[in-house]
Amino acid sequence: MTAQPLIITDKVFRLKGGIHPDERKTLSNSTPIIAVPMPPLLILPMAMHMGAPADPVVSVGATVCKGDVLAIAVGGISATIHAPTSGRVCAIEDRIIAHESGLSSPCILIEADGEDHWRERHGLADWRSHPTDDLIQRLHDCGVVGQGGAGFPTDVKYRNRHRPITTLLINAAECEPYITADDRLMRERSDEILAGAIIAKHILGANTLRLGIEDNKPQALAEMRAAAERLSVDMRISVVASRYPSGGERQLIQMTTGQEVPQGGLPTDLGIVCQNVGTLASIYRAIVLDEPVISRITTVTGEAVDAPGNYEVPIGTPMETLLNQAGVHLKKADRVIMGGPMMGFAVPDITSPVVKTTNCLLVPTRKELPRPMPDNPCIRCGLCEQACPVDLLPQQLFWAAKHRNLEAAELHSINDCIECGACAYVCPSRIPLVQYYRYAKGELRNEKEETIKAERARTRFEARQARLEKEQLEKEVRRKARTKAAAEARAQKAANGGSQPDQQDDAIRAAMARAQAKKADKAKSAIELSIDDLEKALELAATKVKKANERLVIAQQESPDMVPALSKAVTKLEEKHQQARITRDEATRATTETRPDRGTDA
Amino acid sequence: MWIAIVTLLILAAIFGGLLGFASVRFRPEGNPIVDNIDEILPQTQCGQCGYPGCRPYAEAIAGGDKINKCPPGGEATIQALADLLDVEPEPLDAEHGEEKTRTVAVIREDECIGCTKCIQACPVDAILGAAKQMHTVIESECTGCDLCVEPCPVDCIDMVPVEMTMRSWHWDKPAPGVNLIATDRPRGLEQKGERAA
Numbered sequence: 001m002t003a004q005p006l007i008i009t010d011k012v013f014r015l016k017g018g019i020h021p022d023e024r025k026t027l028s029n030s031t032p033i034i035a036v037p038m039p040p041l042l043i044l045p046m047a048m049h050m051g052a053p054a055d056p057v058v059s060v061g062a063t064v065c066k067g068d069v070l071a072i073a074v075g076g077i078s079a080t081i082h083a084p085t086s087g088r089v090c091a092i093e094d095r096i097i098a099h100e101s102g103l104s105s106p107c108i109l110i111e112a113d114g115e116d117h118w119r120e121r122h123g124l125a126d127w128r129s130h131p132t133d134d135l136i137q138r139l140h141d142c143g144v145v146g147q148g149g150a151g152f153p154t155d156v157k158y159r160n161r162h163r164p165i166t167t168l169l170i171n172a173a174e175c176e177p178y179i180t181a182d183d184r185l186m187r188e189r190s191d192e193i194l195a196g197a198i199i200a201k202h203i204l205g206a207n208t209l210r211l212g213i214e215d216n217k218p219q220a221l222a223e224m225r226a227a228a229e230r231l232s233v234d235m236r237i238s239v240v241a242s243r244y245p246s247g248g249e250r251q252l253i254q255m256t257t258g259q260e261v262p263q264g265g266l267p268t269d270l271g272i273v274c275q276n277v278g279t280l281a282s283i284y285r286a287i288v289l290d291e292p293v294i295s296r297i298t299t300v301t302g303e304a305v306d307a308p309g310n311y312e313v314p315i316g317t318p319m320e321t322l323l324n325q326a327g328v329h330l331k332k333a334d335r336v337i338m339g340g341p342m343m344g345f346a347v348p349d350i351t352s353p354v355v356k357t358t359n360c361l362l363v364p365t366r367k368e369l370p371r372p373m374p375d376n377p378c379i380r381c382g383l384c385e386q387a388c389p390v391d392l393l394p395q396q397l398f399w400a401a402k403h404r405n406l407e408a409a410e411l412h413s414i415n416d417c418i419e420c421g422a423c424a425y426v427c428p429s430r431i432p433l434v435q436y437y438r439y440a441k442g443e444l445r446n447e448k449e450e451t452i453k454a455e456r457a458r459t460r461f462e463a464r465q466a467r468l469e470k471e472q473l474e475k476e477v478r479r480k481a482r483t484k485a486a487a488e489a490r491a492q493k494a495a496n497g498g499s500q501p502d503q504q505d506d507a508i509r510a511a512m513a514r515a516q517a518k519k520a521d522k523a524k525s526a527i528e529l530s531i532d533d534l535e536k537a538l539e540l541a542a543t544k545v546k547k548a549n550e551r552l553v554i555a556q557q558e559s560p561d562m563v564p565a566l567s568k569a570v571t572k573l574e575e576k577h578q579q580a581r582i583t584r585d586e587a588t589r590a591t592t593e594t595r596p597d598r599g600t601d602a
Numbered sequence: 603m604w605i606a607i608v609t610l611l612i613l614a615a616i617f618g619g620l621l622g623f624a625s626v627r628f629r630p631e632g633n634p635i636v637d638n639i640d641e642i643l644p645q646t647q648c649g650q651c652g653y654p655g656c657r658p659y660a661e662a663i664a665g666g667d668k669i670n671k672c673p674p675g676g677e678a679t680i681q682a683l684a685d686l687l688d689v690e691p692e693p694l695d696a697e698h699g700e701e702k703t704r705t706v707a708v709i710r711e712d713e714c715i716g717c718t719k720c721i722q723a724c725p726v727d728a729i730l731g732a733a734k735q736m737h738t739v740i741e742s743e744c745t746g747c748d749l750c751v752e753p754c755p756v757d758c759i760d761m762v763p764v765e766m767t768m769r770s771w772h773w774d775k776p777a778p779g780v781n782l783i784a785t786d787r788p789r790g791l792e793q794k795g796e797r798a799a
Contacts, residue, residue, distance in 0.1 A: 047768060099768060100771075100773065101766075101768060101771040103766065103767070103768055103771060105768055375776075401775075402775075404775075432776045435773060435775075435776045436775070436776060438772065438773040439772065439773045439774060439775045439776070441772070442771075442772020442773055443772070445772065446770065446772065450644075453645075453745075454643075454644055454645035455645070456743065457645040457646065457647065457726050457743070457745045458640070458645045458656070458657075460726040460727050460728070460743065461645065461647045461655060461656070461657075461725050461726050462657075463727070464725065464726065464727050465655070
């Protein structure tokens, strides 16, 4: 680092398309950031970032400190969630969260104890001496996600770089009307942002730090420049003309570097990583202060708000609390929009909490953002095509989506649409174009999933079919082998003419002879045994049968699994008993008759 | 003139030989149209069409059977088949069942007696278990074909509709005539009322 930092203002490049909506930023950017008092109950959704929902690691009733881990990231893309204050976990249940669908999702509810005491923190003031992997792990542990809107986990962004990174681009454009959260953050905490940027640059191994900012934020720009001088950081600045959507990652890269991110590619393909100012401040706090992401700056604005401005809100604060703090007249407004007027969505329930990606709550009056009027047919004017910042053909996409012609939509690269809403904004027929694209994208995604599933089902079905066939074939082969062996044996017998007994016959005969001899022996011994002994044996057998029957009855009542085995045993014992009786009867007869002739009739 | 005839004959013989060789050497295995049809079918392997699986039905269609016998695929499949085969799409044959929402089989596990009958019935091996052991359905592999419900001697298998999750949810198509900004959710009803009034 030099004593005199090199701060250069670069020329900017042109972006095709875009619109100039009424900015209305002055509504909220003149007052300093106000901290919202800790609400008594915090609701922390497990799915407040992009990727898999986090997995709770606390149980109901547990006491937590401020900054304790509540839920850990699972799978490749996910983020850890922390307690925004100290208190007690009072429930883990499904709550409606701020999502377009209005569906509920698992949340951890925390009852604040009012003490707000921190867990033990281990800030890495000397982060330069730590390996970058440790720093990335720290970002993971602190649940840092992109705060621009998508909520992509930052550690994943830093891990997935398949190319050397040359540039860290600070996204300070904040192009969406009304929103001033980044503007105020830069004015008040520029040192934190730049300190975060230095850390991020170090982790990425980038050699250039670039600031992309719109020309409607001169104070923020001055602050950032001053901070760069204070911290003596070399920085290149690109001041882009205010035009929506210059704050889109790909759009800003195009405007500041002149390079276009390839279709289906990532900014890392160009050696660039783009990071929102809010995220950079979180990175600083996570690494140097060991503070996880437990609060954020949210703009509350709109004409139905008494005190529009920026608020530092603990994550998990119900929107209602924040709106009350800002003095919102819900009677004047008919909806609360999360995000800006271009890309935001009407919040289904204002009891849902502020999450890591809530950059703005817009409460417009009915007059300010009127309810849409019915749309007219497309007149093919082509204005949408001129407004599209990603060079798509919105009209073609509209026809495809309207008729659910997903193939055509894909052909016209619907997945490259950034849903900025510029086309719908300029449409003279007021066609809700973005709505159509979102629908088509959803259908396309579902169809893709179905196809994959069908493919898997087909493979499994075919594998099963093959297995059954193989089993059948094996059975057939075995059967044939047996038939063949039998046929051969018969043929051999026939060849021998049946006169000469072969080996097999010999063996059978020998066995029969042995059996006969055994029977004769038995009969003889039976005679030799005294009738008394036989009587005893018979009695013994009878008792055994009786006992076995008793056991069977007990088993039937207590342990049904044993019944089949026991009943088998009983049958066997009964057979033995029968045998003993026969033997005895024979013996009795033998003593009375002159000569028993046992064995020959066997 | 003779030279011309001989030349043509020789050429004919050479190309005839080439074509003959190619037809033997590059003969496609199986009927490619069957594969194309099979790709369109939903692969539930439910047998509602009257054939023991999707591929047999694909073979039957290739052999001239009707294309409207697949209830799980519904109208979308019929349309896709009609496009592929260049025939007129027909409405779904009610004889083979109706188009229903997607379901998965769920075994009420404490009632299962471990008879393995459902395992034998499952066309995609999506049921796990062994004789006298509890069985369970691998939900991600279940095609919702229904075939395991019938053989169960204790009726412990339910067909449960697949729940909408945040991951599977997506925006509906905008209702025609009723407009909204791209970001509006509670749409339609209120506005219709306003206009009627």
